[in-house]
Amino acid sequence: MQPATDRLSATFSALADPTRRAILARLALGETSVSELARPFEMSMPAVSKHLKVLEHAGLISRSRDAQMRPCKIEAQALKQADDWLEEYRRLWEQRLDRLEDYLKAVQIQAKADQAKAAETDAPKLSEPKAKEKSRGRKK
Amino acid sequence: MQPATDRLSATFSALADPTRRAILARLALGETSVSELARPFEMSMPAVSKHLKVLEHAGLISRSRDAQMRPCKIEAQALKQADDWLEEYRRLWEQRLDRLEDYLKAVQIQAKADQAKAAETDAPKLSEPKAKEKSRGRKK
DNA sequence: TATGTATTTAACCGAATAGTTATTTAACTT
DNA sequence: AAGTTAAATAACTATTCGGTTAAATACATA
16 A cells, blocks of 8 residues: 555545434534534444544545534535546546447437338438447447 | 445455556556456466455456456456446536635636726626526536 | 476565544634 | 533544465466
8 A cells, every 4th residue: 555545545444434424414514513413323433433534634625623512614626626537538548438329329210210211101311220330339 | 344345345345455456557548468457467377366366256347268367358347337336426526616616706707807897988788697506516 | 106397375564545533733713 | 600602632443454474276397
């Protein structure tokens, strides 16, 4: 493992826990106290406190002070970094959708062509070549 | 921790390691063998093999067979799920950009107004109301 | 059939996680 | 000063993680 584990690893690691994601979901609605955050969970305060420490260490939240409370606030930057990383791979799944779009478009055109053929049997338009481009890469 | 740790946790957990992210980066370029994947790293084959098992378990890669090789292939779906989760929070950082946009726009308008004032000192036009509409909520 | 090649499995180890209960710190209230 | 509330820290435990080396498996080829 690299020096002190990089920021991105810390972020993904922090997100890899349902409790912490639930805490973030709550914080997305607005700043709130630790006990308020702890309420929905069947676990001790120290456990929640540790989760908050993980989130804070990853830069996903920050804490201030209000009397004896330590209100937590979500910090979008770390989330954005994770999003930026994923951005690089977005084409991998969008490609598939693009191909699906192509496929659906082709089907639609074909259907329209069939319709036309059925309607006016004597004046066939230039038929659409089906699957003109490489059709590989799809699965499941 | 929930039953057998949910898929999303497994995905984020898998992404929380620089070696595994590097492996995915390589696989984004195309299917390849385990030893090819292992080459750049200063670690034993079994270590890489374990990383691959983690990635496979998270659904981030799949493996086939070609003679004695087990070529690995990146699977975009799991990545998309992670992206979908982040999607919910995207407004949190885009909001800030929106405000910056508003600010820059306001500055621009102000500068234009100042210019106008300086140029023709006697016929001031109706001033633009700044930030008239809500500018949040759009994405991509 | 024996040998080499690609990869996984087994057994082990130290460090990090995620939780617990008990104690302590900090600030407000009386 | 004493008591209450909010949260963190300490100390402990069980499990998981990331790595190791050594042995086993699966396939190809001579």
